[in-house]
Amino acid sequence: MLSPNAGPFPSPTIARYTARLFLVRTVAFLAGLVLILQTLDLLGESGRILAAPGNGEADLWRYVSLRLPQLVALFLPFSVLLATLLTFMTLNQNSEVVILKAAGLSPHQILAPFLVAGAVVAGLNFVFNETVLTTARAEFDRWKAADYRRMPPERRSGDIWVRSGDDLVRAGAASGAGEGTRLADVTVYERVNDRLIVIVEAEQAAPVPGGWRLETVRRFDVTTGQSTQLATLDLPLTATPEQFTQAVVNGRYLAFWQLIPAIRAQEAAGKPTDSLRAELHHKVAGPLSAALMPLLGAVAAFGLARSGRLFIRVVIGLALGFAYFVAENFALAMAEFGSLPPVAAAWAPFLLFLLIGEAILVRTEE
Incomplete structure (x- = not known):
């Protein structure tokens, strides 16, 4: 029988087992979603791409290479949420959660490997966004605005x-x-x-x-x-x-370390920077959603599966995750209009749902 663990983590064997389940499902969900949506997206845009003079098969692959990073960044948090719910549901149905609690582990200890794995995913997501996504997004938006035609080197002009x-x-x-x-x-x-x-x-x-x-x-x-x-x-x-x-700055096209001096230059030119500051903070808060999803999905882990309420718990976890994404986008939109301070727009949804998830977990533990 497992011995009680007074530390914040369960035994290394249990931690590796649960974290591996979580990460494998995250990768599987992400690969499946991106593959399906990339195929549908390419089918929808291939006609416009090939209609541009001189375009051919190479331009279709170029579209995929530019669009793929955006799909990965968009659906990674959803994949983490779905992987969390599926993993917890499986552990619950197999009575593994009951066994872990009977061995003396608290809900926080059971959840700890998921939070660490989510933090690793968040770190990788941040690096990916700032090194790959920003460049791909800028080139893709410019190419699409030109109806996928051949483009001269970018230059600033006009209005x-x-x-x-x-x-x-x-x-x-x-x-x-x-x-x-x-x-x-x-x-x-x-x-x-x-x-x-x-x-x-x-x-x-x-x-x-x-x-x-x-x-x-x-x-x-x-x-x-x-x-x-x-x-x-x-x-x-x-x-x-x-x-x-001083050119107009789009924070979505600049990496974190490039956006900081760009904001300073905009301030020196007397231009508003609230939306850019919100984007700067969101570059950190956004990827951290991968570490938050296990906490929001933990509602599916606890409670007896045979009670018939497991499905309801999964739906609640799914609703909490999607509510977070809605709140996040709403706060950023409010920052665009100057209705919310940049720091509050980027961090308020994360902190709010962190408290909600922790409150649910404490209630479960009690």
């Missing part, structure tokens, strides 16, 4: 909008940096109390002390309807060169 006090400034292109910044195809919308009064168009603009110097200018007075042509015009705009030259 750079900056706010200068009440005024709005649009630049068709920006080059250089600092005092050497040059804007092309510039339009300034001068406003007073949110009412448009003057539209200034210029071929070029450069920063000068106290504002910007516009060249080859056309000034249109909205109130009088008069248009004036000027060679140059100095406008006291508060917009800085960095606001034009």
